[in-house]
Amino acid sequence: MRAKLVTGLVRTWSDAERSVERVMSCGYTRDAISLVMSDAGRDHRAVGGTAGAAADVGGEAGAASAALAVLGAGVAFPGLGLVAAGPIEAALAGAGAGAAAGSPAGGLVDALVSAGIPEHRASIYDSGLRQGAILVGVNASSERDAEILELILEYAGAEDVRSESSQRRPYDSFI
Numbered sequence: 276m277r278a279k280l281v282t283g284l285v286r287t288w289s290d291a292e293r294s295v296e297r298v299m300s301c302g303y304t305r306d307a308i309s310l311v312m313s314d315a316g317r318d319h320r321a322v323g324g325t326a327g328a329a330a331d332v333g334g335e336a337g338a339a340s341a342a343l344a345v346l347g348a349g350v351a352f353p354g355l356g357l358v359a360a361g362p363i364e365a366a367l368a369g370a371g372a373g374a375a376a377g378s379p380a381g382g383l384v385d386a387l388v389s390a391g392i393p394e395h396r397a398s399i400y401d402s403g404l405r406q407g408a409i410l411v412g413v414n415a416s417s418e419r420d421a422e423i424l425e426l427i428l429e430y431a432g433a434e435d436v437r438s439e440s441s442q443r444r445p446y447d448s449f450i
Contacts, residue, residue, distance in 0.1 A: 279421040280309075280362075280391045282412040283433030284403040290432035291409045297427045298413050301420075309361030309412035313404060314351055355383050357404065363412055366390035399435050408434075 285291045295308055351358050352367050359367045367386045383404065387397035390412075400410050411433060415421035421438040428436045 279415040279418065279438050280412055281415050281421050281424040281428065281436070281438040282392060282396075282400070282410060283425075283428040283436035284400060284408040284410055285431070285433050286408050287432070288409070291411060294411045294428055294431040294433060297431055298424065301423070301427065303413060305361070307362070307414045307416075309359065309363035309410070309414075311357055311359045311363060311367070311404060311410040311412075313407060314356050314358050355386070357383065361412065362414055363387075363390050363410075396435065396437060403435070 283294075285294055291310065291312075295310070298308055299305075350360070350364055350368070355367065357367065366389045367383075383401045384394065384397045387400055388394050392400065404410060411428060413424050413428075415424050415438065425436050425438060
């Protein structure tokens, strides 16, 4: 079975940390979690050496700082003005190369679409990232996990949470 990408936007760094912590408490590792944020936002949140140290910390403190550790291992995409970590990096790498070659328009949207996110939602995420939000994504290992991860991200404060694997929930039109 192909992994299902579950994504959502969080507005604060603490929401990103909480999201990653809760996803990891369900047994997912950093390798399944993607974070994308503006390069300026990363510079604002960076704490010297904390990202590397966070990767070595165990227990609750390690999970709580896991978001920083995930992003600390991330790659900057100057053409897009973003920093990304996790499985979504590969999709952004192609878009970053295109943006560096002079075609930044649609670069991030195209990258997110190539990662499996529908274009209309990729546009919403693009707008949110430009406003300073952080995109959290998790490669779910099953359909059931995708549904659970959607709820986890929503509970952690994420907005526009969706996965292409899940059916529309009856109450989605009210959210």
